[in-house]
Amino acid sequence: xxxxxxxxxxxxxxxxxxxxxxxxxxxxxxxxxxxxxxxxxxxxxxxxxxxxxxxxxxxxxxxxxxxxxxxxxxxxxxxxxxxxxxxxxxxxxxxxxxxxxxxxxxxxxxxxxxxxxxxxxxxxxxxxxxxxxxxxxxxxxxxxxxxxxxxxxxxxxxxxxxxxxxxxxxxxxxxxxxxxxxxxxxxxxxxxxxxxxxxxxxxxxxxxxxxxxxxxxxxxxxxxxxxxxxxxxxxxxxxxxxxxxxxxxxxxxxxxxxxxxxxxxxxxxxxxxxxxxxxxxxxxxxxxxxxxxxxxxxxxxxxxxxxxxxxxxxxxxxxxxxxxxxxxxxxxxxxxxxxxxxxxxxxxxxxxxxxxxxxxxxxxxxxxxxxxxxxxxxxxxxxxxxxxxxxxxxxxxxxxxxxxxxxxxxxxxxxxxxxxxxxxxxxxxxxxxxxxxxxxxxxxxxxxxxxxxxxxxxxxxxxxxxxxxxxxxxxxxxxxxxxxxxxxxxxxxxxxxxxxxxxxxxxxxxxxxxxxxxxxxxxxxxxxxxxxxxxxxxxxxxxxxxxxxxxxxxx
Amino acid sequence: xxxxxxxxxxxxxxxxxxxxxxxxxxxxxxxxxxxxxxxxxxxxxxxxxxxxxxxxxxxxxxxxxxxxxxxxxxxxxxxxxxxxxxxxxxxxxxxxxxxxxxxxxxxxxxxxxxxxxxxxxxxxxxxxxxxxxxxxxxxxxxxxxxxxxxxxxxxxxxxxxxxxxxxxxxxxxxxxxxxxxxxxxxxxxxxxxxxx
Numbered sequence: 001x002x003x004x005x006x007x008x009x010x011x012x013x014x015x016x017x018x019x020x021x022x023x024x025x026x027x028x029x030x031x032x033x034x035x036x037x038x039x040x041x042x043x044x045x046x047x048x049x050x051x052x053x054x055x056x057x058x059x060x061x062x063x064x065x066x067x068x069x070x071x072x073x074x075x076x077x078x079x080x081x082x083x084x085x086x087x088x089x090x091x092x093x094x095x096x097x098x099x100x101x102x103x104x105x106x107x108x109x110x111x112x113x114x115x116x117x118x119x120x121x122x123x124x125x126x127x128x129x130x131x132x133x134x135x136x137x138x139x140x141x142x143x144x145x146x147x148x149x150x151x152x153x154x155x156x157x158x159x160x161x162x163x164x165x166x167x168x169x170x171x172x173x174x175x176x177x178x179x180x181x182x183x184x185x186x187x188x189x190x191x192x193x194x195x196x197x198x199x200x201x202x203x204x205x206x207x208x209x210x211x212x213x214x215x216x217x218x219x220x221x222x223x224x225x226x227x228x229x230x231x232x233x234x235x236x237x238x239x240x241x242x243x244x245x246x247x248x249x250x251x252x253x254x255x256x257x258x259x260x261x262x263x264x265x266x267x268x269x270x271x272x273x274x275x276x277x278x279x280x281x282x283x284x285x286x287x288x289x290x291x292x293x294x295x296x297x298x299x300x301x302x303x304x305x306x307x308x309x310x311x312x313x314x315x316x317x318x319x320x321x322x323x324x325x326x327x328x329x330x331x332x333x334x335x336x337x338x339x340x341x342x343x344x345x346x347x348x349x350x351x352x353x354x355x356x357x358x359x360x361x362x363x364x365x366x367x368x369x370x371x372x373x374x375x376x377x378x379x380x381x382x383x384x385x386x387x388x389x390x391x392x393x394x395x396x397x398x399x400x401x402x403x404x405x406x407x408x409x410x411x412x413x414x415x416x417x418x419x420x421x422x423x424x425x426x427x428x429x430x431x432x433x434x435x436x437x438x439x440x441x442x443x444x445x446x447x448x449x450x451x452x453x454x455x456x457x458x459x460x461x462x463x464x465x466x467x468x469x470x471x472x473x474x475x476x477x478x479x480x481x482x483x484x485x486x487x488x489x490x491x492x493x494x495x496x497x498x499x500x501x502x503x504x505x506x507x508x509x510x511x512x513x514x515x516x517x518x519x520x521x522x523x524x525x526x527x528x529x530x531x532x533x534x535x536x537x538x539x540x541x542x543x544x545x546x547x548x549x550x551x552x553x554x555x
Numbered sequence: 556x557x558x559x560x561x562x563x564x565x566x567x568x569x570x571x572x573x574x575x576x577x578x579x580x581x582x583x584x585x586x587x588x589x590x591x592x593x594x595x596x597x598x599x600x601x602x603x604x605x606x607x608x609x610x611x612x613x614x615x616x617x618x619x620x621x622x623x624x625x626x627x628x629x630x631x632x633x634x635x636x637x638x639x640x641x642x643x644x645x646x647x648x649x650x651x652x653x654x655x656x657x658x659x660x661x662x663x664x665x666x667x668x669x670x671x672x673x674x675x676x677x678x679x680x681x682x683x684x685x686x687x688x689x690x691x692x693x694x695x696x697x698x699x700x701x702x703x704x705x706x707x708x709x710x711x712x713x714x715x716x717x718x719x720x721x722x723x724x725x726x727x728x729x730x731x732x733x734x735x736x737x738x739x740x741x742x743x744x745x746x747x748x749x750x751x
Contacts (some may be wrong), residue, residue, distance in 0.1 A: 003564070010561040014568020021569075022576020023717045030713075031705035037666065038707065045667050050619065067668070067750060077751025079668065096747060307644070536750075 012209075014546045021139075043103040048072025054081055054470055056409040056421040056478040057095045059402065061142045061167060061211040061367075063419060065494055068099070068403070068426060075099040075403060075426055080212060085496045086415050087413025097536030098402045102427060106387045106532045108398035109431055116117055120433065123395055127381055128442060130361035130388040137161040138435075139374060141367030144185055144346050144410040146452030147436035151365065152349070154439040154446040164349040165372045169209050169413040172202070172316045175324035176339060176347060179507050186345030186498055188416035190297075191217055194337035195309045201317035205232075205242040211412040222247065228535020231309060235260055235301070250302065253293040258322035261301065262316065265329040265512075267303035274307065274330045279512045281322075306330070310339025317482075321513030333507040340500030343409055344418040362468055365435040366399035383435045397438070404429035408453045418497030420460060422453060422489040433510035437514050452512040457486040466497040486514040581717040585701035585710050591649075592642040593656050593696045605722050607713065608684045608692055618674030627728065660700035662711040663728055680740070687725035699720050738745050 003011075019025060038044075050071050057078075059066040065081030078099055080089040090368070101107075111123045130136060138155045140148050143164045146208045155162035166174075166184070173184040189216060191197065204214045222228035223245075234246035235257055243249040252260050261282035266288070270272045281288065289296040306312050313332040316323035332338030352374050355362075359378040370388035374380075382393030385401040409421040460466070461482035467475040468485075470493030479485050489495065601608050611628065613621040631653045636643055650657050665671065676682045684692065691697075701710035713719070714727030729751075737744050 006561065007564040010564035011571070014565035014570075016568075017565075018569035019576055022573060022580065024576045024580050027580075027713075027717065028705065031584075031703055032665075034706040034708065076667070079747065094634070184703040391581045476668030 013478070019257045036347075036533060041205065045074055055426065056492075056494070057091065057098065057409055058409060058423050059094060059098055061153075061412055063087070063409045063415075064095055064210060064212065065089075065421070066091065070426065079492075081470075081492075084212075084494060085417055085419055085469060086210045086412055086524070088181040088216045088539075089536045090215060092207060093537045094534065095211075097534030100534035100536060101532065102401040104386055104532050106139075108384055108396060109403060111398060112396040113367075114394055116393075121506050123381070123397055124438070124442065126379070126395065127361065127363070127438075131158055131442070133162075133360045134159060135161070135359050136361040136363065137163055137359055137374065137376070137378070137441075139163045139165060139352050139355075139362060139364045139367055139372075140349065140370050141165045141369065141372070142343075143349060146408045146449050147365070147367075147434065148346075149219065149452045149455075150436040150440055150446045150449060154443055157443060157445060160182070161355065162349050163352045163355055163374070165352045165368045167413050168202075168318050171319040172323075173414070174338070174506070175321045175332060175505060175513070178504055179400065179509070180333075182505060183342055183345050183348045184413070185348065186204045186341055186343070187505075188342050188411075189313060190311075190340045190416045190502075191313070191417070192338050194311050195229065196231040196233070196306060196312040198306060198312065198314045199242065199246075199312065199317075200261060200320060202344040203240060203242050203317070204234075204315070204316045205245050205540065206240065208415070210412050212413075218245075219404065231305075233305070241272060243426040248295070248302075253291065255290040257289035257316070258320060259288045260281075260294070261320070261326040262512065263292065263296075263299045263320040264303045264553060265326045265489065267300050268307065269331055269462060271303070274329055274331060276331055278509050281512045298377070311408040313338045322515065322533065325509055325513050328509050332419065334503055336502045338502075339505065340416050341504035342411070342416055342418050342500035343497050344420075347405050351455035361433060363439075364393070369538065379492070383438070385432070388532070393400045395472055397435075399434050400425075400429035400432045401427075403427055403452040404432065404435055406449055406453070407434075408449075408456065411446050417478055418466070418498045420456065420489070420497075421493075423491050427494040429533070445455065451504075454482070454486055457489065458482045460497075461485050466495055468493040469496055470494055489555055530535030579716070584704060586704055588660055588700045588702055590660055590697050590700060591707040592639060592645040594642065596692045596697075597695050608688075616674055618678075621624045622691065623657075623661070626654070627654050629657075660709070662700065662701075662709045663700075664709060665728070666710070670749060672750055680742075685725075689723060689725055 023109055024208065027483060045315070048071055048155045050069065053068045053070060055066050055068050057066050059517050064087035067079045067081050067082030068075045069079070077098065078091065078096055080091045082089040109496070111118045111120055113122065113126075117424045134488075136295060138151050138160050139161065140151050141164070152162045154160070170184045173187045176182065176187055186318065194505060205218060208214060218232065221230035222232060228429045230246055231248075232246040232322040234243040235247045235250045235252055236243045237254040238250070247394060250260070258409070259378035263285050265287050266281050269276065285296050285299060288301050291398065292299070307330075311332065312330050314323050314326045316329065317526070327333050327339060330338075334340065345548075352368075352372060355374045355376050357376060359376045361379045361381060362374055362376060362418055364372075364383060366383040366385055370384065370391075373392055379395075381395045381397060382391065383398045383399040387396065403423060403426040405425050407423050409423055410418070411418045431480070436446075436449055440448055461476060461479065464477050468488055469475065471491060476485065478490070485495070585670065599611075605611055611624045615621070629646060633643060633647055633651055636647050646657070651653070673676070677684070704712070712728045714722050714729075716726065718720045719727065733749060
């Protein structure tokens with residue numbers, strides 16, 4: 001029998017159909033997908049001895065404690081440090097994948113001048129020239145660090161303006177600084193002792209301040225309970241993830257948060273629900289309620305719910321004097337469960353928003369978020385570890401990536417406890433330089449990072465307060481010298497000072513503040529310096545989007 | 556009734572596919588690679604008194620798993636030849652005396668973004684070595700390493716049954732195997748329990 005063309009087609013059809021009932025297509029598909037994950041240009045961590053080190057996350061100012069899993073001397077995995085006084089063993093989705101960022105395609109490897117590769121020598125020469133012609137400004141994104149000391153010292157010696165970009169949490173504490181004179185870096189929220197928290201758009205469960213701090217508190221005292229020990233009332237025009245999980249979500253009109261805070265204060269004082277007396281909002285509750293889109297009765301009931309279970313504290317997403325004034329009315333300023341003054345902190349520098357006009361040059365530290373652009377006409381020297389896309393910077397100077405350089409980690413914003421940690425380099429930083437080293441090379445009198453960190457250790461050691469948390473917990477008084485403290489911090493220990501105490505802060509209102517525009521809520525990326533995402537974060541972000549909201553009651 | 560000619564050829568095609576897919580494909584997919592030398596777990600258990608897996612594959616107090624013993628560990632007994640076995644001669648001459656590590660082909664090697672803690676599975680979950688490794692500790696020789704020609708990983712990851720049906724306990728180390736076992740035991744490891 002000689003097969004015909006038709007027979008061959010029938011045989012081929014049978015072959016193709018029959019193949020579907022064999023493992024071939026499915027197994028090949030599986031193997032090819034695995035093969036495609038291991039292409040040669042995909043960075044692979046070396047295989048070798050595994051060890052674990054303790055450190056602190058340096059992506060943003062929130063100072064989470066980290067356990068770094070090292071293989072063959074390189075970080076391959078990150079997880080939270082259990083027992084950390086602020087982050088309490090948690091990390092944000094970005095922190096979990098931060099070790100992957102150093103291989104990100106957007107990593108800056110060479111100095112760039114208007115998009116053209118250049119050298120450090122040319123960049124230094126250009127900055128020296130600008131310095132000679134002046135005036136210049138130096139912008140820091142994370143004040144209170146040893147590097148900040150170097151930047152500030154350099155600025156003072158050369159007549160430059162030392163300015164700072166503030167996080168949303170620092171901005172929210174701004175009104176108290178203006179009213180009390182205490183810098184925001186010395187203020188914190190005593191959330192651990194609060195029983196009711198009313199948040200005006202602050203993403204408490206989604207990236208506010210040190211992520212683990214509130215999420216842990218919430219999971220211990222509120223999650224899954226219809227009558228929680230910690231009541232979270234979220235005031236927000238959209239049902240954010242925090243609003244979805246809150247005890248109550250107050251759905252107000254966009255931009256009417258100030259009006260609601262003022263209305264609540266008015267009800268609290270009119271109904272004598274609080275002992276505070278002082279200036280009242282000029283508008284009536286009905287007028288203010290009209291702005292928020294809520295009924296006056298709803299606001300009255302909310303005001304009563306606020307004081308039902310104290311201590312109560314109000315938290316704003318940004319600089320909102322009406323919310324701060326509500327805290328004054330609630331008696332939350334300088335009180336247990338409210339806003340406390342803690343040790344440490346530095347004088348607040350000029351905010352970056354205050355810079356304007358014409359300057360010869362502006363130097364921006366790598367800790368300043370990529371999207372922050374000073375409103376000045378100047379030659380811009382921008383330090384960054386990753387290229388964030390569109391930029392107005394004339395010079396892009398590669399800064400060390402994650403855990404590539406020595407840095408210290410001072411108390412995170414909004415913390416009621418003073419902390420200090422040191423992150424030592426766990427990877428080599430090739431071809432990069434941070435702004436502090438760049439300036440110290442131009443003027444060695446600005447000092448070195450190491451010396452500034454050692455000076456801070458000396459100060460902590462001689463004060464003799466607090467203790468170390470980490471591999472070998474012990475009080476500072478038990479240490480033999482400041483060098484031992486420096487050594488312990490370098491090994492991942494965290495120094496914890498004394499918590500802020502009630503009574504150290506007094507705030508009297510002279511007049512009720514006017515309405516202010518509400519800033520958009522901050523998220524996980526707020527205050528983060530790197531404008532890129534690690535691959536792991538992409539996956540975790542997606543998972544967090546899929547979280548299911550529990551049953552809740554709306555106002 | 557005479558079967559149509561087209562059906563005969565179609566059926567023949569189906570049979571060819573089934574034979575190729577189930578019999579030829581699994582043999583063609585994997586490349587057989589010999590280990591550096593034959594290692595008899597059974598002999599070691601009988602002659603050296605190392606009856607527990609943990610005697611050689613140590614699990615430290617901190618949970619760190621030593622994996623395959625290093626050459627220096629072998630050298631504590633095999634600094635020189637003790638018997639007449641060719642495998643021992645290879646060990647002593649090629650690795651112990653030259654101070655080199657034996658390039659064992661690791662059946663369980665996973666992608667670099669996966670980690671596995673023996674300590675959690677044995678100490679916390681109470682699993683035994685046999686639950687996953689079967690009777691490996693009683694074998695006369697370690698099995699041939701079969702490397703997948705496409706993915707580059709060992710056949711032990713997929714499991715020895717190409718259909719993944721009717722597998723022996725512990726056969727297969729795919730992510731779905733981890734997930735299924737975790738689900739059966741009510742363990743919520745999340746992504747970061749195993750990935751980094």
